[in-house]
Every structure is written in structure tokens, then in C-alpha cells.
Amino acid sequence: MDHAKLAALQGPDSIFSGLSLQDWADLAGRAVQVNFIKGKELLSQGEAGDSMLILTEGSARVSMLSPHGREIVLAYAEPGAVLGEIALLDGGERTASVVATSAGVALQLGRNALRDFAASHPDFAWSLMQQLARRLRTADQTIESDRAYASGPRLARYLKRLIRQDVEATHRVELSQTELGNFAGMSREHINRQLRSWEESGVISLEQGRVRVLDTDMLEDISESEG
Template sequence: MTSPGADDFEQVRSALAASEVLKHISPAAATTLARRGAPVALTAGVLLAQEGDPGDAVFVVLDGEVEIRSTTIGGREIRLTALGRGSVVGEMAVLDGGPRSADMVATRKTRLWRIPRAALMDVLESEPKACVALVAELSRRLRATNADLEARSALDLGGRLARLLLAEQNARGLIALTQTEMARRVGVSREKVNRKLRDWMNEGWVERTASGVRVLVADRLQGVVKERLSG
């Protein structure tokens, strides 16, 4: 494999500097991690790691997105979270040396930097600020996951779908998800999602465009979520 050039290392260092976990490490330590790592390229739908795999490396997302997901006993996939550019992925298993607790899958074309566990542990031992930041980030992710699970249990289909549309819309109100992906994220069939979207289209809350679903009246969807949570 051809050795990465200076531009590749600079991109890795920039990603590390933007990471909530590793942004406190020194420039020298970031350079060390970059030089001890190696690039990984994935296409959409490809597994980065599977539940039960050894936690032998941590990954920095340079471009794209990695989804963390689990599978129920019945075989249904559950999306736990998704991490994009500048995020650190897979640190839990790396820290305790145990197996991966969930699948990690590229949701689109994704480039990462693989850093061996030994390299990360060496840096953390010499960079106490990075250790503190790591604890804070893991706590934040745990709270976010708990909040998401609580919302899932409290909301019906309408509430979960409204919450998803509001979270995923861009500045123009467009949601870059297919109805199949929406269905997977809210844990129901595509047909049920389609019926609920049709109801909201009839109400004038959303519309279907060539680019996907667009939110027209965000306040109405926010009201759906609040009503379900308060009820």
C-alpha cells in the first residue's frame, strides 16, 4: 500500500482536532496517531465492524457517516446513533479491550482513519486532558442514547416519524432519506410510513418532491411530538 502523503496526514490531524474526544491532545500526539494509523474506504451499506468483533482499533470519520446499529432477537435492525465527519467511532471496545457491542455500518461513501488500540492507549496515558474529554463525550453519548430510547418507548408511529423528519430536515425542509430508511429508523413497515406521510400531505404539513419529502409546516409536526410525549 502506498504511504499517505502530507495532505492525508493534515486531514487526519484536522479531524482529530475537531473531535469532541480527541481535540485536547497535543499536535505532536495527533501527528503520532496519524502516522500510526491507516486509511479505510467504505461504500454505502458496508460493515466497518460487527457486533462481537475484537475492539482492536478506533476510527476517525474523515468524510461520510457511520451508523451504529443493533439487531433484535426477532431480526429487526435498530439504529442507535450515527456519527459523521470528525467523529471518533468504536472507542468503547478499544478502551476496555472487549468485543464490539454493536454493528458499525457506512450509510454512504465513507472515508476513515484506522488507529490501532495500542497507539490510542499510548497517547491517552500521556495526555490527561484527552482522557477527561473522552469521559465527557462518552457521558454525552450515553445521555443522548437514553433520551432516544425513552422517546421511542413514549411515542407512537406518528410521534416517531414527526421527530425523525424534524431532526433530518435541511435548511429547505428536505429530508434526504428514502421511505424505506425512514421505516427502518422508526421501527415499522414502509407501508405504514407511506400511509402516515399521505395523511400529512393531505393536511398540507409535508409534500413529496423529486428530491424527497419536504416539511412544510414544522410547527404541526412539533405539536404531534409534544402531544404524544405529554399524553
């Protein structure tokens, strides 16, 4: 396994950001490699969370079911993503499900393995607490911010978040309109009307039901407008 590549894939929000190559070698040595096929459920909402995954190859959809049975897409994971860490750390149930959208490989790390790693790497334990605190602050700010926006600007903000996850910078969102509606909390009909309007304005193009952002500056302006 290429530890340098795995380290480079960790974004600033990863609980493993800042680990040295030697640390990564130690961490990988405590994990089990898992191969999966497209469509495989990697983690299931509501199950006991005694392990976590570090995606090394492939992609996956992260979603949760509302109390009314509606799927809410939270994110699309690419190589480097850390999945299932919340339940692993607090001992509770999984808060979301993860389904592979392509074949791939992940490192599976158990709770005892992570505890032992943290015990032997005190700097990591402190960094982990800081990272979780930053996540909580960001989540609170995002919730409050989104509440203040009408549906159009809110959809634009979700599109911005999705294309920021696009490591190949294609600006193409691999979501159907139904999935995009679930992600943004809007009906498919509402999504369709808004996307058609933006297509006519040259902000996006619709390619086989998928969205490609053509004018990121305009999308930015829409996301910050009052609707």
C-alpha cells in the same frame, strides 16, 4: 490531512471534542488511513472491537440487528463521526454494524494507539470519562422520553434527530420508508400513512421516496404533542 477541518467537524458529543490542532496531529500520526468504496462494511456487529474509525470523507449507515433479525438503523454518519469506540474502550463485541453509503476515507485507530495517546494527554482521558457519562445520561433520558410518545410524535422526534445530522441543512432525509420504519420502530405501512398525512398538511414533501421537511416548526409541535 487537514487537522483544522477534522477538529472543526467534531460535535460536542464527540470523544475528541476539545483537542488542539497539535493533539490532532499527534492522534492522526498514530492512525492508519483507510479508503473504502460504497457498500463496504466498515464495522460488523458482534465482531471483536480492537480498533475505531474517524470518518474524514464520505458517509455511512450505522445499524444493528434485533434478536429476530430485523435491522434497526441507529444513525447516518458524516465526516467527523467517530465509529466503533464502544467496543474499543470496553473490549467487548461490536454493538452495531457500519456500512459505507458512499466512497470515502477514514482514520483507523487501534486500542494500543488510543491508550498511548490517552496516557500522554491526561486532559483527554478525563474529558473522555466526562463525555461517556454525558452520553449515558442522554441515552437514559431519550429512552424514557420516547416511551411516553405515541407513534406519530415518536416519528417526528426521529425525523428531528436525522435532520440535525444534516450538515448541509437540506432538511432531506436520505432514508427509504422501510429504513425510516426500522429507525423509528414502526411498520412501513404505518410510516406510509403518517408521511402521506403530513405531506397533505404541508409538513413534509416526498421526493422519490425520500422525505424533505418543509415546516420544521410544525414538526417540532408534532414531536411534542401527545399523539
